[in-house]
Amino acid sequence: xKLHIGVLGPHACDATQYALGVEVGRCIAEAxxxxxxxxxxxxxxxxxxxxxxxGGQTVAILPGTDKTEANEFMDIAIPSGLGAYRxxxxxRSCDAVIAVHGAYGTLSELAFxxxxxxxxxxxxxxxxxxxxxxDPGIHVAHSAKEAVSLAVQLGGRK
Amino acid sequence: xKLHIGVLGPHACDATQYALGVEVGRCIAEAxxxxxxxxxxxxxxxxxxxxxxxGGQTVAILPGTDKTEANEFMDIAIPSGLGAYRxxxxxRSCDAVIAVHGAYGTLSELAFxxxxxxxxxxxxxxxxxxxxxxDPGIHVAHSAKEAVSLAVQLGGRK
Amino acid sequence: xKLHIGVLGPHACDATQYALGVEVGRCIAEAxxxxxxxxxxxxxxxxxxxxxxxGGQTVAILPGTDKTEANEFMDIAIPSGLGAYRxxxxxRSCDAVIAVHGAYGTLSELAFxxxxxxxxxxxxxxxxxxxxxxDPGIHVAHSAKEAVSLAVQLGGRK
Amino acid sequence: xKLHIGVLGPHACDATQYALGVEVGRCIAEAxxxxxxxxxxxxxxxxxxxxxxxGGQTVAILPGTDKTEANEFMDIAIPSGLGAYRxxxxxRSCDAVIAVHGAYGTLSELAFxxxxxxxxxxxxxxxxxxxxxxDPGIHVAHSAKEAVSLAVQLGGRK
Numbered sequence: 192x193k194l195h196i197g198v199l200g201p202h203a204c205d206a207t208q209y210a211l212g213v214e215v216g217r218c219i220a221e222a223x224x225x226x227x228x229x230x231x232x233x234x235x236x237x238x239x240x241x242x243x244x245x246g247g248q249t250v251a252i253l254p255g256t257d258k259t260e261a262n263e264f265m266d267i268a269i270p271s272g273l274g275a276y277r278x279x280x281x282x283r284s285c286d287a288v289i290a291v292h293g294a295y296g297t298l299s300e301l302a303f304x305x306x307x308x309x310x311x312x313x314x315x316x317x318x319x320x321x322x323x324x325x326d327p328g329i330h331v332a333h334s335a336k337e338a339v340s341l342a343v344q345l346g347g348r349k
Numbered sequence: 350x351k352l353h354i355g356v357l358g359p360h361a362c363d364a365t366q367y368a369l370g371v372e373v374g375r376c377i378a379e380a381x382x383x384x385x386x387x388x389x390x391x392x393x394x395x396x397x398x399x400x401x402x403x404g405g406q407t408v409a410i411l412p413g414t415d416k417t418e419a420n421e422f423m424d425i426a427i428p429s430g431l432g433a434y435r436x437x438x439x440x441r442s443c444d445a446v447i448a449v450h451g452a453y454g455t456l457s458e459l460a461f462x463x464x465x466x467x468x469x470x471x472x473x474x475x476x477x478x479x480x481x482x483x484d485p486g487i488h489v490a491h492s493a494k495e496a497v498s499l500a501v502q503l504g505g506r507k
Numbered sequence: 508x509k510l511h512i513g514v515l516g517p518h519a520c521d522a523t524q525y526a527l528g529v530e531v532g533r534c535i536a537e538a539x540x541x542x543x544x545x546x547x548x549x550x551x552x553x554x555x556x557x558x559x560x561x562g563g564q565t566v567a568i569l570p571g572t573d574k575t576e577a578n579e580f581m582d583i584a585i586p587s588g589l590g591a592y593r594x595x596x597x598x599r600s601c602d603a604v605i606a607v608h609g610a611y612g613t614l615s616e617l618a619f620x621x622x623x624x625x626x627x628x629x630x631x632x633x634x635x636x637x638x639x640x641x642d643p644g645i646h647v648a649h650s651a652k653e654a655v656s657l658a659v660q661l662g663g664r665k
Numbered sequence: 666x667k668l669h670i671g672v673l674g675p676h677a678c679d680a681t682q683y684a685l686g687v688e689v690g691r692c693i694a695e696a697x698x699x700x701x702x703x704x705x706x707x708x709x710x711x712x713x714x715x716x717x718x719x720g721g722q723t724v725a726i727l728p729g730t731d732k733t734e735a736n737e738f739m740d741i742a743i744p745s746g747l748g749a750y751r752x753x754x755x756x757r758s759c760d761a762v763i764a765v766h767g768a769y770g771t772l773s774e775l776a777f778x779x780x781x782x783x784x785x786x787x788x789x790x791x792x793x794x795x796x797x798x799x800d801p802g803i804h805v806a807h808s809a810k811e812a813v814s815l816a817v818q819l820g821g822r823k
Binding site: 275279280283295296298301302305317318319323 | 769770781
């Protein structure tokens with residue numbers, strides 16, 4: 192089975208962030224992996240657009256119960272009806288996840304990744320700290336290419 | 350987006366039931382729909398084998414947390430970690446479902462279909478009754494071809 | 508820990524059905540068990556009213572995210588945010604459940620009880636059949652007292 | 666209905682941490698609130714022991730399907746069968762939560778609290794940061810008394 196790589200990120204993003212998401216999605220498709228995301232707008236749409244531009248396959252894990260809420264770049268949509276629990280389902284579905292920017296929803300996904308031992312790569316996203324020290328569980332990347340390369344490597348090893 | 354058609358059925362089945370499952374899966378792929386199932390053995394494997402034999406696409410909604418539990422005919426696997434709740438997630442994911450034979454797990458999926466207004470087609474499966482009368486919510490089919498044709502029609506109308 | 512006995516039933520019910528629900532709830536409290544229900548209106552409210560009238564304790568497993576949706580007879584409310592999945596959570600929470608009348612929601616709970624091996628007692632509710640024969644998994648009762656007595660006995664043995 | 670206050674914390678804790686958990690639980694009961702926790706060992710047991718020592722009421726949101734996994738200080742136990750999703754259910758169930766120390770499970774609960782707008786009080790726990798700045802969503806307390814006082818105030822206002 193192909194690797195399932197998730198992209199976690201915010202509903203709303205500016206043009207620079209959107210372009211970064213497109214590049215992450217493109218790299219995932221080029222690596223031969225299936226892109227998973229939340230299926231809605233913003234970073235989720237960006238990553239799916241990028242994956243489709245490179246001929247990849249895309250799966251949406253939606254919070255609501257209506258498949259038509261998915262953006263136009265999703266091949267398959269799971270209208271989970273799980274509300275906020277869907278953040279955990281998305282992470283569960285992946286061999287590795289890449290958090291790109293993001294608000295509290297992304298934070299909860301990133302925390303679930305750490306909890307569930309799904310490798311987490313961070314790209315301009317949250318830091319979590321104990322006693323002033325950043326937790327080593329988040330693998331920090333500095334470019335789309337590096338993030339996807341790390342995710343593929345860590346997800347394949349899982 | 351392509352129709353998502355689910356096949357619900359038991360973990361264990363005899364050769365006749367397995368052959369019926371394969372035919373249901375094949376018809377789903379020939380109708381251009383994506384096959385969804387529980388991803389494990391028995392009827393789930395049969396339907397996936399049938400769909401792949403006709404070049405279709407297959408998605409597993411697994412109860413556990415390990416993607417490798419999916420049978421060899423699944424293209425995409427969601428290791429939901431939801432245990433028995435995954436029966437409801439499977440039904441939620443579909444535009445229509447076809448219950449073929451089945452035990453209590455299938456009964457719970459069929460009941461969830463009725464509850465969630467996901468069209469349910471029955472093929473040699475449970476009957477649910479009030480005051481001695483079978484509930485009209487289950488659309489009874491008598492062959493694989495008829496079952497898939499009904500499911501595609503009802504799922505497309507949803 | 509006290510037994511947890513669930514009452515499953517419809518949102519809307521007539522005066523006769525409501526009175527039956529009150530009696531079921533009263534008997535549960537008199538048996539020293541904690542009443543679990545969906546926490547909303549109709550049969551859920553009836554059972555909770557009955558339990559409180561006998562000094563019992565009541566727990567609501569709500570589908571939504573707002574505790575204040577619970578009826579006025581609930582001591583504790585779990586605003587699960589699980590939507591339809593909450594039907595399964597309610598059954599999971601109980602040592603035994605009693606289905607009283609009910610529509611598709613109750614059917615899905617009853618099916619989940621069978622699936623999860625939580626003893627199910629039926630009082631004027633659904634019948635589930637295979638090959639024209641009612642499934643023996645539902646223990647049929649003919650009065651509130653008999654239903655609660657059966658549920659307490661089966662739930663205590665679990 | 667009484668306030669529902671959750672205590673989030675690790676399975677394993679040393680004697681000093683356990684004593685802090687007992688004090689937090691005691692203060693919750695003295696404030697007239699119901700204590701919610703994960704129902705297992707360590708900080709969860711400590712908080713429940715403290716609440717019972719002051720005559721309070723306690724509810725366990727368990728990850729597994731067996732009510733008997735709850736520690737001996739729980740009055741009511743919900744064997745959710747939700748695995749890691751139960752972390753989100755626990756937070757959902759509360760008017761406010763107090764995170765005391767904790768590992769990745771606690772981090773995921775704390776993140777869900779922020780996501781779901783359930784007020785989060787932190788006592789010697791995780792910090793979450795953006796661009797080097799701690800997120801203001803976690804209300805930092807320095808003693809059990811202060812933590813409970815904050816949680817009761819924030820939870821009551823919700």
